[in-house]
Amino acid sequence: MLATQALHDAGQSLWLDFINRELLDDGRLEHYLRDLSVTGLTSNPTLFDQALRHGPAYDASILAGLSRGRGREHPTSRAGLEELFFRLALEDLSRAAALFRPIHQRTGGMDGWVSLEVSPLLAWSTMPTVTQAISLHEQAGLPNLFIKIPGTPPGLGAIEEATFAGVPINVTLLFSMEQYLAAADAYLKGLERRLEAGLSPEVHSVASLFVSRWDKAVEGQVPESLRNRLGISVAERTYRAYCELRESARVRRLLSEGAPVQTLLWASTGTKDPSARDTLYVEALAAPDTISTIPEGTLLAFADHGRLGPLLSHEEWESDEVLEEFKTVGVELEGLAVQLQREGADSFVKSWNSLLACLTEKTGRLKEEQPGAR
Template identity: 60%
Template structure:
């Protein structure tokens, strides 16, 4: 077990991998990350799968078989993605069971074509989670104006949600409120409050956006400032009477997840954001390069 990653684990922070490919599943890379680096979950997105599928031949046989069966376009993509994510979810299942569902998750993102479609997002979240056939599969819904009501409805329906593409404290608060409303409705309806969720705040995109407009001493600082504001709001939510009432009923908190934590500035340390965001009751999802640099 690596000392650096284990230290974060002992602090109360989960480390997830922001990557997946059929090759890393087949050659044992992901299993090694679990054993050596305390990786307890995984996030994916369409860009990650595009790189994985287009970067080699590992998917060729499955693509040929599925196209013969008549699958095309998004249907083909989601079948391939779920094949990989089921394997990842199975690898994380012992952690998921040991933590009563708090940790040990894989994540699948909805089609970006649904970004402005609330009803379509709700339907797709239910369908994809059912197709995944794994209890530890998050469905990623963006925290957009159309996504927020879809998050509430999905939580109420019992679909575990990774709220993605959050960029501010205000967006986080809206996502947290949607989660709380969904759980409150479940309790009022006599349903179990144990539907998990995480809220993913994207960090490095802020620093990329302002890199040419701020003085050198302020570069790579805005993302950290936004994260600190958001973490304060997160701790305030966990201390609120509203949340404590739900916790007493058996609900688990929607954990805050640090996303986009690989540095985009070649002059900055690869571990800049990892070191800045070591905080209890959070998750940090890391690309391979950042994970290996931090473990070194």
């Protein structure tokens, strides 16, 4: 049995952290779904920036927009470029969502999702994030599309408001147990407000904890005995809080009213240390009732030589002792979590600006190449 199937059978969902048009056109995504137990997919600005720069795969869609009269004028405004990007992204995600829809239906909405992120420029603005999340949700019209909102302090208010509005949310850029619990609280508040307003609480959500960036942040600053152990320890600590929250009276009350559980999701699971095992984080964080999102290379590596050992338990822990060791050598965990969240948001802004610049170049070039353009 492939390790991917064993992980699925153990109760953890595998989602692909990758998208481009070639993945859809050449049948690879269907293969991963059929043969490697992949049951969902996530995207982010960096992935789409890479996709748009990788050859002419999107040129036909841009040209189609030009021929329909959309984008006939060069979209120099940021709003015009963003509109173009979201249209292209939703073309890809609609195709992916169709492949996963049978899983979504079979699992009652607990699996089979794809994700689209709001503009990273809104990471520190609450109401503009809410407005765009609602707009993208309505524009897509897909029952299995999560809108990704970062779990920044302003993002927490947006998560509550978007949940109250009935938008399924993938909370992204979480780095610590405290950040996860704050995001979970925002989601629960949104559900509780829906119940008070006489609305259905059946609004799904996942909370994405980034793992490997912790170890990259302290690389070369800690003893060898602690190398590549920080991200896993933070994740284990967060998993314990997740299990405890699922059993709380607050969550049980919502479940009794028909609300779903917000699922904990491991993000940033590709190994950044070339000396480490390439399946390190996937194997270490195998846990029931969670999701692991993994890059394409990590998926193939795990299918080829992955090993499924003991699953995470909320009863047996080494993470507290390991985290104390990091504190002893000078790692200030709370401050580093805030720093990582800020750097993650900044990184997505950089990718966002890069992909908008790419669209500017492509639309300008394609327009010039149209018959009669000169």
